[in-house]
Amino acid sequence: MMVALGHTAVGVIVGVTGFQLFDQTDLIGGLAITGAAGVISHYLADFIPHGHFVGPDKIKQNLLPIIIFDLLLPIVLLLGAVYLRVGFSDKLLFVLFGIGGAHLPDVLDGLLMINLIKAKGIIKMENDFHQALHWHGTGSKTLLLGIRDIWQIIMVFLAWYMI
Structure with a gap:
């Protein structure tokens, strides 16, 4: 799991974009597509x-503070910033679905880690896929936060701007 803030920010961007694309069309379909895009x-x-x-x-011993x-x-x-700007609206729902989708693979990883769900069927396929394309540094220095994470900060500013 990378810094979840990066996924949250990208989820906001996906949600706002989904709202802009699908707000005047089918709400349920637009939310589903936005969640999938997340x-x-x-x-x-x-x-x-x-x-x-x-x-x-x-990770296990630090799971609660991380969460x-x-x-x-x-x-x-x-989400509070979106709510303060537009209230409880379709835009807030789109952002919620964008964020939810953007975190779903790591939520599944967490549930697997604490043995709340089992790696069987589609959950196993998703976990194998997620781990196969997840970037993993090989040394302890490459695993910790560093300059390569500047893109996550950029996503936070972009998300804040789009709200």
Whole structure:
């Protein structure tokens, strides 16, 4: 799992774009396409070299702080910004679906990690696919956050601008 803030920001961008493309058409279809585009954005973002807060050997022991500060806090802040701007609206729903899709592969990874779900059938296929294209540095220095993560900060600013 890379820094979840990057996925959240890209999910906002996907959601706003989905809203712009599909708002005047079928709401349910537009939300489904936006959620699927969010999932695709996750895979594309994971393919780009990036760092993590902790190495893979320390994820389980740091899972709660990662969930609170890296996953939930940015989602609440960015969704809150959208809500303050447009209220409870179709745009907020599109952003929610974009963010949800952008995090779904890592949520499934987390559920597998804590043995809440089993790697069988479509879940196993998704996990194998996710891990196969996820960028993995080979040394401990390549796994941690660094200059290669500037693109995630750019995505945050772009998402904030698009809100």
